[in-house]
Each structure stands twice: as structure tokens, then as C-alpha cells.
Amino acid sequence: MVTLLTDAGEFTVPGAPASMTTLWCPARDAEAATGWVAKPEGLCRGPVCVPLPAGREREFVDGGRVDLAALWRHLGQPVVHSDRGHVWVLAQSARDRAAALASLEAPDFALPDPTGRVHRLSDHRGKKVLLVTWASW
Amino acid sequence: MWQALYEELGDRGFVVIAVAMDSREGDPLPWIEAARPTYPTPIDREHRLAELYGIVNVPQAVWIDEAGRIVRPAEPAGAYEGFRRMNRATREMPEDVARLTAQAKATYLDAIRDWVRAGDRSEHAFTAEQARAHLPAVTADVVTAQSMFRLGQFLLAHGESAEGQRWIREASRLQPDSWCIWRQGAGVNDTGLAALPDFWERVDALGAARYYAPVDMKGMP
16 A cells, blocks of 8 residues: 655555555556546646657556556656655656746645644635745744 | 734735644644634645745745735745844843844735735735746755655654654755755754754854845835
8 A cells, every 4th residue: 555645635545555666556546646647648637648658658557557656757757755665755846846836826725724624725816815834843 | 913914904805824834733733722813724734835835934925916826926924033143141132133023024014015905016016027036946856855855744644753754854955945844853942942952053054144035125124
């Protein structure tokens, strides 16, 4: 079992074996956690498709499973995992993150308050928002 | 500070979201109870806002307009680093520190008032071009550091302390200018502040550099 931490949140994938080199996930879990789907033209996310290197397709997609680690490295995106390979963080590349910021579109987030209520920036569309950080430390 | 501002401006289409960059769940609770806020106070255990907005210290804030556009990217929110000039034996502050601290706070709050009143006609609302010029730099090291921090926090929260702390130290090594990463990973003193001798050593090592990045705002010390 593997836990994935992605932009979309935290996902437990019972069907993915812990490994330090690969991250083979059932296609449905891979899509839920990352949005990437295997299609005849390659791996796709929304309208974007990335063709897989000829002859190496099996390194990425095999029998209803996707190696998200291979995909992430292929895309030049940061991959970090625990020593045992049971927790993986799949993040956006610096280039994509910088481009997202440069759009000046404030990225949405979903964070719980102490009562468990989840707050999203998008709850406040139509208002001016002062998004301010603090800490007890 | 934010409660008073929210009470003053809340009926003019303005809201404060005060996010605690606190990874240990219970730590911010006494503060939230004491402030009795009527605005949202979510807790960001994994410092997602650091990744999304480039937050590297607290208090930092982002101004976001009605359409969800970033008007002022992450910057110190009315803070002045007077603590650096404190007499560490007597805890006394030089006389001008109180004045500069008050000036930083008043300048920042007045700028928010002006923005809420005048919108993008406010002199403190950046144009798109200005806002882009003030965006924090996102490098490969920064995004990797954020991933390591997130991994470390997850492991800490799930009882794998030694490995979790190692990832947080590694994250801090990759993004040394993030006080959020460093202080979250540091030990705390008897008042809960990450202000043990190693903090002061790190602050002293800044030399002439600022603890709070300079803010491009007229009147800000």
C-alpha cells in the first residue's frame, strides 16, 4: 500500500506496492490522484497528451497500471518518496508552478479549521481577500 | 490586529483568511481561542501555501481581488524585525523600535483600507506587470524542498519522527531562505517559540540582510 500526496490531496492506494524505484498504481487511482489517464495516444491529462517514448511504453503503462514515478520523471517534475517507498509526493515542476503564479490567478486551496470545517479561497470569490499567514512558533 | 480590521471592513466586500502555518495540530488552538476571530482560520499542516504562493515566513500575506487575481504577491504583512535589536539579556528594546514597529503596522493597515476603498485605483494595488515583478522565484530546489517538507510532515504525523525530521532538515537545506521550514523544524523554548540559541545564530548570520523581506510600499520602514 502506498500513500500519494499530490496537488489534489492525499490518496491511499491499496493496490500499489511500496517500492523505492517505481510507483505502479491501478489506472483509476492514478487518475484520481493526478488526473493522468492512459490513452492510445499516450498519457493524457485533460486536453494535454504526452506521447510515450517508442519501444518503452511498458515502462509507463502496463496491464491497467501506470507507473506514476516514471511518468513524473519523464515530465521533469519533482518526485520525493520515503525510505521504504510507502509515501510519495508528486509535485508540479518549478516551470509549471512559476507559470501558474505568473498568470496571477490565485491558486485555490482547501484547508480545515480547528472545528473541521474546510475553507477554500474560492468560497470568497466576489470579495477582496487578505490571505495572511501566521504561526504559533 | 486582523479581527479589528475585519470588523471595520467586513461589510465592504472584504474578508481575512488567517492561515496558521502550524504542523503540530494543537499548537495554534490557544491563539485562535484568544483572538476569537469571526473570519476563517484554517490550519495548513503541510505548508501548502508555501508551495502555492511562495510563503517563506510569517506573517506574510497575499492580496487577492474579487475576481481571484493576485494583486500583491506574498510579502511581510506589516511586520518589522525589531526583535533583532532587542537586548537579549534584559529583553529591552531600543526606543525607536516601538515607533518603527507601529509605523510598519499602521502603513500596512492603511494600505489595505485604501485598497478596499479604491480597488485597483489604489496606489497600493499592483498592476499585473508590477505584481509579476514581485512574484517569489520558483526554482527546482524550491519545489523539491516543498515536496520534502510535505513528506516529512506526513511521516511525523504518522509516528515516523526520525525520518520525518530528516526530510524537514533536508528541505531547509535546499530552501534556506524559508523561515517557515526552518522554524517549524526547530526546537521551541518555554513559551512555544522557535527562539532557542540556534535561532539567534541563524538570525545573526543574516548580517545586513532582512529577516522580513523589504516591502515595496510607500511609508514602510
